Amino acid sequence: MELIRKGAEAELYLTTYKGRPAVLKRRVPKRYRVRQLDEYIRKTRTRREARLLERARRAGVPTPSVYHVDEERTEIVMQYVEGERAKEYLLRTGDAGLMRKIGEHIALLHGNDIVHGDLTTSNIILADTGLHFIDFGLGAVSTSIEDKAVDLVCFRRSFVATHPEIADAGWNALKEGYGRYPRAPDVWERFEQVVRRARYL
Ligand SMILES: Nc1ncnc2c1ncn2[C@@H]1O[C@H](COP(=O)(O)OP(=O)(O)OP(=O)(O)O)[C@@H](O)[C@H]1O
């Protein structure tokens, strides 16, 4: 198997599943964590990621199909999504308008009570068949406006750091798209509170 990426918590390999191109994501042990806790964290995130990938797709947000989950080995085999990541696309083109589509997708996630937990432009792949969201291991099912606001505060932080040139135009476009979520005004109100609170800490 070809290693395609060694991320912060997982190794990703290119493989095949029943003849189809696939990605194997294996969460690797972290030596600085107590072994039992480490295993628990890896298993929980593996299970959570598989469940949320499916739930997001049912909500209308494209995600890679989950082909196989092995909780003991903390591995997921999923569909390989061919395409450029939003990160590289935005760095290459400066097309802030893409953020509107991303906002619409997040509106669908939040509208279906899915909090992603790690929204970044590295976790979105632009495929011919639409924007695909990946990396749901820190996500959750939640009805809480606070959780949804925090999801966006984290995204804003990473977005501004990665794409400073289009920070304002991109974020305004995202807000337009996110407006499709009926409770968007409540989330933005809470967003401001969370940002203010964070400044005090
Ligand atoms: N299903 C997939 N199809 C194509 N590429 C993928 C797929 N899943 C992951 N990748 C690639 O591998 C990278 C890392 O995957 P992922 O974000 O799930 O792992 P991670 O360990 O959380 O990584 P990071 O620490 O970078 O967030 C993605 O940014 C993407 O480039």
Ligand SMILES: [Mg+2]
């Ligand atoms: Mg990632």
